[in-house]
Amino acid sequence: MTHPTNQTPFGTGLIVRQHSPVNLESPFDQLDSFLTPNELFYIRSHFPTPSLRAEDHVLRIEGDVRNSFTISMDELRKMPSQTRPVTLECAGNGRVFLAPSVEGAQWEFGAVGTAEWTGVPLSALLERAGLAESACEAVFEGADRGQPKITPAPPGEVLYARSVPIALKDDILIAYQMNGEDIPPDHGFPLRAIVPRHFGMASVKWLTKIRIVSEPFQGYWQTADYGYWAYENELPVLRPLGAMVLKSSIARPRIREVVKAGEPYTVFGAAWAGELPVAQVEISADGGVTWVVAEIIDESRPGAWQRWKFEWQVPTQAGSYRLMSRARDSAGNVQPSEHDKSFGTYVIHHTIPVEVFVK
């Protein structure tokens, strides 16, 4: 698509949500191409970016496997590779919209982005290692470390680590390229696990180790942090966050943007989902009273967002208007209108009205 003239051009940098460790938000109102350029891709780091050198870097595969092994970056690059677009979204994306306000980085819409990742499928590495029958999860360990803050927190420094079900092994890339370049330092150089359809915390940066375990891993970043309350027999049980959920966000207009009365305006945004594909996006320009179907621009690819647009005939009547978008998935589920508190300060995918001024 061509960039509509009534919107700002690309390239104005990232929004600082936390300076150290670096947490920078993509300017979502500048959403344009299907792939987010590396320099505009959101950064969510828990600890300072480790200084790693590709020449020295090795990945260790161990645990419930027949043959533990260590592999260099050179060897990894020689293995058959795959390249695929994957949308990553921080589990806390949209947190600034929660009321009352909560602790944590105050992301607006832009802790999400899509890049083309190149690497080796996890399954190829596990085939070489020889999975034990008892294998249940893969624990990804990063080189980043520090003292976690959210309670209950373990004492002292902890390596960032996160597990995923072994059943996802065909889907996961052990990636060394992002949009055709070496992965930039803040995005995980030289190696990052890319877990499609899961929130970004599973796509461990600065990957050093894959440990196969036979019981669910109960590490910090899937219990004290990045957990949610599921209900079993009416009792809450703590589970690790996993798959992303059905969501659409409006990129343009921005919140409180002034738009010209009586003229056409291209409302623009993206939609994505976790387990199921997005089937439809609807837009309301009257605060949710009436809805019309938006045009989806991108083809459906598993694990990647789809941009959409809607040609809005801006009313001639000046005043404040509330634009809303809502996505439906292939099973007919629709984006909710309220935040589900079982997810605490995460999984914020309810419809966020965008108020604009018509003048």
Added chain:
Amino acid sequence: MTHPTNQTPFGTGLIVRQHSPVNLESPFDQLDSFLTPNELFYIRSHFPTPSLRAEDHVLRIEGDVRNSFTISMDELRKMPSQTRPVTLECAGNGRVFLAPSVEGAQWEFGAVGTAEWTGVPLSALLERAGLAESACEAVFEGADRGQPKITPAPPGEVLYARSVPIALKDDILIAYQMNGEDIPPDHGFPLRAIVPRHFGMASVKWLTKIRIVSEPFQGYWQTADYGYWAYENELPVLRPLGAMVLKSSIARPRIREVVKAGEPYTVFGAAWAGELPVAQVEISADGGVTWVVAEIIDESRPGAWQRWKFEWQVPTQAGSYRLMSRARDSAGNVQPSEHDKSFGTYVIHHTIPVEVFVK
């Protein structure tokens, strides 16, 4: 034993640590008999005490069993019963001694007590229900409910619930009497699970349901609260608190008590452990430089404390002295001198010096 004349008599009530819900501490300096009288037994409640009537009360056994059933108090009382002394200790006992200070009820030494509990072994109920082979844990549900406060907390009201490994079934009593009387309301009337050797949070009060599950239960009171950090492959993993640990506490003298120079003084206390029996208690009257063995008064009974005493010849030199006790278990483990921060605000069993003034 007779009560030494230089110490305060029994019966002066409990120490308020929290007024609502009721959290009252036993006056540990009045430790006398092996069994703690019901009226001096510490109370640790998470929510208001439910009003339950024995005539109406039923216990439901369900989950991974062949025959779910519901049993009344009358039927339970007709089953073969057992009576045994069990020491219960709050997992936060001693919290006031942590530095820097932490959130939570500020227990001194007295969130511990021993009572004789009468009830039906859990194994007898599970035999009637017919355990499935997959049975892994028993989840005890209480009738008490409320909004949990420690984060991450689920939204809304939650029933108090806690699981224990099914392997403990022969050891656990489903109790209806405490020291020969109906269990008092604040201690769980009419029915309480008594889990010997485990911290008190496992001994669920106001018991309404026993649900057998085939996977570890990840409820609130064994994850967000009452969890600790174990280490696997050098990474912290969140585990539910379980067994009590090796500990001894000095009941008399009290902290900052004034004792008479040159006279004998009976230092008095109790010791207990989790998995292994206590083998020895040692006392230091010089802040840990030299240690002498105390006399253990009670025989060793699994799951019950043992009182001990030491005839201290108070120095003739006036001044400040630091008394300390430390227990050893049958495997030679000794009580630590520092709090293990992996346990956060729980499992406080390091040696606490008791400073006294000799005049």
